[in-house]
Amino acid sequence: HFQGHFPERPVHPGVLIIEGMAQTAGAICIQAHGKGEKPSLVYFMTIDKAKFRKPVLPGDRLEYHMKKLNQRRNMWWYSGRAMVDGQLVCEAEISAMLAPPTA
Numbered sequence: 001h002f003q004g005h006f007p008e009r010p011v012h013p014g015v016l017i018i019e020g021m022a023q024t025a026g027a028i029c030i031q032a033h034g035k036g037e038k039p040s041l042v043y044f045m046t047i048d049k050a051k052f053r054k055p056v057l058p059g060d061r062l063e064y065h066m067k068k069l070n071q072r073r074n075m076w077w078y079s080g081r082a083m084v085d086g087q088l089v090c091e092a093e094i095s096a097m098l099a100p101p102t103a
Contacts, residue, residue: 012056021080024064041099050092060084074098
């Protein structure tokens with residue numbers, strides 16, 4: 001847990017749950033883009049409809065479940081769910097953009 005978040009009742013910061021969703025979506029984008037190609041950069045673009053349902057406590061194991069909603073050219077949209085022991089703790093919609101690799 002993170003010292004000071006919160007001293008009497010430590011919880012995993014919600015922003016890190018969202019970051020986990022964004023990184024999972026980015027990994028899916030790169031994997032779907034094609035094997036054997038130079039990896040692209042993935043930019044986290046938006047977050048919508050984020051809802052935190054239950055606190056995540058020290059010792060909990062987060063699982064991320066992402067579902068592709070749409071893809072248009074280099075933009076990808078996902079709905080995501082974060083689960084602990086089969087229970088929904090957070091949900092959100094996330095968009096990501098694949099950028100060409102840099103030289």
